[in-house]
Amino acid sequence: MFSADLNGKVGKFDINALLSVDSGSCTALIGPSGAGKTTVLRMIAGLHPVDSGTIKFGSEVWFDSSARINLLPEQRSVGMVFQQFALFPRMTAIGNVGYPLSHLPAVERDQRAHELLVMAGIESVAKQYPSQLSGGERQRVAVARALAREPSVLLLDEPFSSLDGDTGALLRSLVAEKIAANSIACIVVTHDPADIDGLATTTVRLDSGDARMLP
Amino acid sequence: MSFTAKRIGLQLFLWTCLTLLLLFLAIPVVAILTASTPNELIRSLQDEVAIDALLLSLRCTLIALLIILLVGTPTAWLLATRSFRGRSALTTVIELPLVLPPAVAGLALLAAFGPLGLFGGFFESAGIRLVLETAGVIVALVFVASPFYVRQAQAAFAAIDRETLEASRTLGAGEGRTFLHVAVPTAAGGLGSGAALAWARALGEFGATLMFAGSLQSITQTAPLAVYDLFGTNLVGAEALAAVLIACSAALLLVSKLSLQRSGYGDVQR
Amino acid sequence: MRRLAIAVLLGLQVASTGCGGNDGRTLKVGAASSLKLPLAKLAATYPAGTLVLESGGSDKLAAAIRAGRRPDVFIAASRAQPDSLYADRLAGRPVAVAGNSLVIATRKGGPKFGSLADLGRRGVRIALGSKTVPIGAYADKALAKLPAQQRTAILNNVKSREPDASSVTAKLREGAVDAALLYRTDVDGSTGTLSAVAIPKSVAPLVTYFAAVVNGTKLPNASAALVKSLRSGRGQSLLRSAGFLPPPAK
Numbered sequence: 001m002f003s004a005d006l007n008g009k010v011g012k013f014d015i016n017a018l019l020s021v022d023s024g025s026c027t028a029l030i031g032p033s034g035a036g037k038t039t040v041l042r043m044i045a046g047l048h049p050v051d052s053g054t055i056k057f058g059s060e061v062w063f064d065s066s067a068r069i070n071l072l073p074e075q076r077s078v079g080m081v082f083q084q085f086a087l088f089p090r091m092t093a094i095g096n097v098g099y100p101l102s103h104l105p106a107v108e109r110d111q112r113a114h115e116l117l118v119m120a121g122i123e124s125v126a127k128q129y130p131s132q133l134s135g136g137e138r139q140r141v142a143v144a145r146a147l148a149r150e151p152s153v154l155l156l157d158e159p160f161s162s163l164d165g166d167t168g169a170l171l172r173s174l175v176a177e178k179i180a181a182n183s184i185a186c187i188v189v190t191h192d193p194a195d196i197d198g199l200a201t202t203t204v205r206l207d208s209g210d211a212r213m214l215p
Numbered sequence: 216m217s218f219t220a221k222r223i224g225l226q227l228f229l230w231t232c233l234t235l236l237l238l239f240l241a242i243p244v245v246a247i248l249t250a251s252t253p254n255e256l257i258r259s260l261q262d263e264v265a266i267d268a269l270l271l272s273l274r275c276t277l278i279a280l281l282i283i284l285l286v287g288t289p290t291a292w293l294l295a296t297r298s299f300r301g302r303s304a305l306t307t308v309i310e311l312p313l314v315l316p317p318a319v320a321g322l323a324l325l326a327a328f329g330p331l332g333l334f335g336g337f338f339e340s341a342g343i344r345l346v347l348e349t350a351g352v353i354v355a356l357v358f359v360a361s362p363f364y365v366r367q368a369q370a371a372f373a374a375i376d377r378e379t380l381e382a383s384r385t386l387g388a389g390e391g392r393t394f395l396h397v398a399v400p401t402a403a404g405g406l407g408s409g410a411a412l413a414w415a416r417a418l419g420e421f422g423a424t425l426m427f428a429g430s431l432q433s434i435t436q437t438a439p440l441a442v443y444d445l446f447g448t449n450l451v452g453a454e455a456l457a458a459v460l461i462a463c464s465a466a467l468l469l470v471s472k473l474s475l476q477r478s479g480y481g482d483v484q485r
Numbered sequence: 486m487r488r489l490a491i492a493v494l495l496g497l498q499v500a501s502t503g504c505g506g507n508d509g510r511t512l513k514v515g516a517a518s519s520l521k522l523p524l525a526k527l528a529a530t531y532p533a534g535t536l537v538l539e540s541g542g543s544d545k546l547a548a549a550i551r552a553g554r555r556p557d558v559f560i561a562a563s564r565a566q567p568d569s570l571y572a573d574r575l576a577g578r579p580v581a582v583a584g585n586s587l588v589i590a591t592r593k594g595g596p597k598f599g600s601l602a603d604l605g606r607r608g609v610r611i612a613l614g615s616k617t618v619p620i621g622a623y624a625d626k627a628l629a630k631l632p633a634q635q636r637t638a639i640l641n642n643v644k645s646r647e648p649d650a651s652s653v654t655a656k657l658r659e660g661a662v663d664a665a666l667l668y669r670t671d672v673d674g675s676t677g678t679l680s681a682v683a684i685p686k687s688v689a690p691l692v693t694y695f696a697a698v699v700n701g702t703k704l705p706n707a708s709a710a711l712v713k714s715l716r717s718g719r720g721q722s723l724l725r726s727a728g729f730l731p732p733p734a735k
Contacts, residue, residue, distance in 0.1 A: 091400075447617040
């Protein structure tokens, strides 16, 4: 069970968001552009300052302003897919996906990375660099990379926007499978109804920094 | 004047400027390289003074470069990734040797680390000798060349997309791992370019070295100092050594440019 | 405003005289660095800006003359370069204008040396002129007259061979070295910071300064007049009061 009570600022305006997501399920975060959806994800990941509130996963406290707890991003068990993918330009696709697995011996790391690439349908470009891949391929590498870490919380920022209908469905079911299998709490920022229908079980709307759960 | 005539006039003017500047910069270099016959040049280079000078230059510039890379890279990283009050002032101090005349740099080093300087007594009691020693040459080289690297490295790190570094953190890597495995490889083109420039500057350093470290064959007489010494009585020898320095500097400059160009392929935009 | 305009014009004029040609009024002198002080005093007796002095190692000044960068008068600290230029028809017959003595120079307050042999002690640091500049060549001459062991010990202690006498003096004054072989006038002109120990006559070289008019000068009369002044006129008195010896009688 993931819960976040976030109070902070981005630029000039305030953000006040209250979220809770069951493990093994996905919540969609929707709202008009500029409402601060990406910022909420960044706050959860530890990339954006939170003035007051708490962020917890189960019994793990990642952030608690009153107790002065503020874990660094690398200490939080998150996996994040950025809107611009943020792939490492000097690593191959398989290098990117294997990056969070550096604590494993090389053979096992390559094997697991390869598996994820297969599941995402891009094993043929494993040895290519991001600059050589299409937009859709890069996005799939980004998703595979976030999943590779086997995080407790998955943060997706418009993760299937560059994919066509069939590939999008493939990735959606891959993510749904992983979420269920590993009891991941997932938040997906999206404009796409297919995401809301196919992946999320609840929806939260963010309007000018304020978040309300929707029925 | 008709539109076409104006256009032609402008083209002519632009290309004339380019040609003039090119000739002005290239002719002295060509003149040195052709002042003596290749045989004369090669024979002069076999002279002990020339060989010692070139070997010393190689040794000192490499050590200086190593120091600059080891200390300058984390410095550049810090300056590029943190914004804090006084950052501009700090950066200005680091870049100061860029605009200091070399003789002034030499004087400053003496005032700081010379035997009668600010830290002179401290070094003496610690048994460290800089002035008139090879170590002093390296100190002078690090002083004048480090801003060439730090400035370029800082720009290279600052040019990395912030999200790329953040992604690394969300994948479990701390700042150290992010620096080593993501930042440095991504910025490699700019880092290499800065290193080549710093090396070239160190290779050509004269004034600060002469004033601070002195001039003695195989101890402190680097190639540029040897050129000056040879100029008095052995013009061909001076020209030969100068030709070698020109060739090395040109090669390093080329490496610097190519390195920077290659880094252009490192950026991945959506 | 007018002052500014005049200053700019004067500046341009001075700058243009530096551009390789005489405007007919400025005498350019290239002289050994040990002559800087007395020659600066001499320049002060000329109308402002009409005598310009460049000082440096005699060998480098001569090399510049060969490369085409020519003053009107060249004064070296030994006869080697002027003779060489004369032989190559780049300058007129050299005239002896002054003498000097080579001494062991030390810093007041620093280690003391009684003789050349002391310079060979372990741990002593010495600066000399480079082999091709007169102050260095004279030092080599003196050392050559010493017994081999002494000479080797001293040479082992040499930590720098500087391009001219001023640089040698600088290294001594800043404490980089304990002793140097310099001209007596360098010590005298150091306003009390250096002291001199004489070198025995058997070893001391004969130091003579030679002046020559550079061929192709646009001011042959003024140049010749300057050389004469240095040998026996106002220039000579300034040299003598700065501690230089008279030129050899020949």
